[in-house]
Amino acid sequence: MRQEDRLGSILRRLNEHGSVGVGALAEELAVSEASVRRDLQLLERQKLLTRTHGGAVASGVLYELPMRYRGGQNYEAKRAIAVRAAGLLPADIASVGLNGGTTNTEVGRALAERGNLRVVTNALNIATELAVRPTIDVVVCGGSARSASYELVGPLAEQTLSNINLDVVVLGVDGVSPTAGFTTHHEVEAGTNRALVRAAERVIVVADSSKFGKRMFTKIVDIAAVSDIVTDAGASPADILALENLGPTVHVVRPD
Template sequence: MRQQDRLGLILENLNTQSSVGVPELADRLGVSQASIRRDLQLLQEQQLLTRTHGGAVASGVLYELPMRYRGGRHQQAKRAIAKVAVERLGSDVGSVGLNGGSTTTEVARALVNRSSLRVVTNALNIASDLAVRSNIDLVVCGGSARAESYELVGPLAELTLANINIDVAIIGVDGVSVTAGLTTHHEVEAQTNRALLKSAERVIVVADSSKLGRRGFARISDLSAVTELITDDGADPADIEALRRSGLQVYQAVT
């Protein structure tokens, strides 16, 4: 397992348990206790946790896992979701909008073989990946950068999105529920995502099964703004049924 993936899993455990122990982490992740201690020291230097004797505790409340540590979480499911999302686009789509996130990053990677495609994004990591692709016409929104998500957000990004028309927006979110709709952790990010939704004729939400039934702090939109949702086959059938009863088309990628 890559160190980056280990760090993400350590933070994910802290997010749910508030404390972790070195021996338990070493057993769970299949590495030495010395490696875990080095990981914890690195995360403490980044002020993401506080070391204790034999482990670590969360520094405050970890509401949002930094983007750089999300790659190893549900990776197979995210790749399968991305594959289905690109297949669902069809051949006549000329422009696609992508916000930031680990699942939309996989969508961007799945788009690289498409020709004559314009991609609009506010995600710096996605822009970096696609900028070298001569078959992709890349449009990047301006805005203020969020270190947690690598997204450009705020009035400049929203001004760009308000003045363009996109065939399909593919949106990653932190929570999808019948009652709360689409949600994320940060209110400014939610507002920029809302602008991306409004610029698109069709909206596809990509969210792995861990996001279903959850609600984040900031609301992006009601489910009525969404054309379809693509998730994975690990989703709770009750969550899928509730979303379908609300009128949403739901597709499940096989992992």
């Protein structure tokens, strides 16, 4: 397991349980206790936990895992979701909006080989990857950078987005619920996401099945506001039916 993936696993366990032990982590992650101690030291330097005798405890409450430690979660499902979402876009499409997140990072990579495409994004990492592609015209909105998601958010971002029109927005979310709608952790981020949705003629949501049934702090939009949802086979038939009854078409992928 890569160190980045180990660090993400440690933070997820802290988020769930509040504390972790060196011995249990070494066994679960199949590495030495010395490796675990080095990982804990690194995370402590980043102020993400507090080490204790034999383990660590959470520094405050970890409501949102930093994006740099989320890349390995459900990677195959996210990649398959991204490929399907990119396949839903017509060949002659001119403009696509992308917000941030690990699944939309994969959508950006899936779009990288398309020609004559303008991508509008508030995600710094996606913009960096696509800016080197000569066939992609990248537009980045302004705003304040969120370290947890690498996104530019806030009034400056929303002002930019209010003056453009997009053919499609592919929207990554943190929670999907028939009653709560599409939700995310951060209220300012949600406002910028709503600005992206308002700019679009069509909205496609990409969300792996771990997001289903979750209600995060802030609502982005209702389920009925989007045309399509792309997810993986971990979503239950009951969840899919409940979402489709509200309007969107749900596309289910099965990673190889």
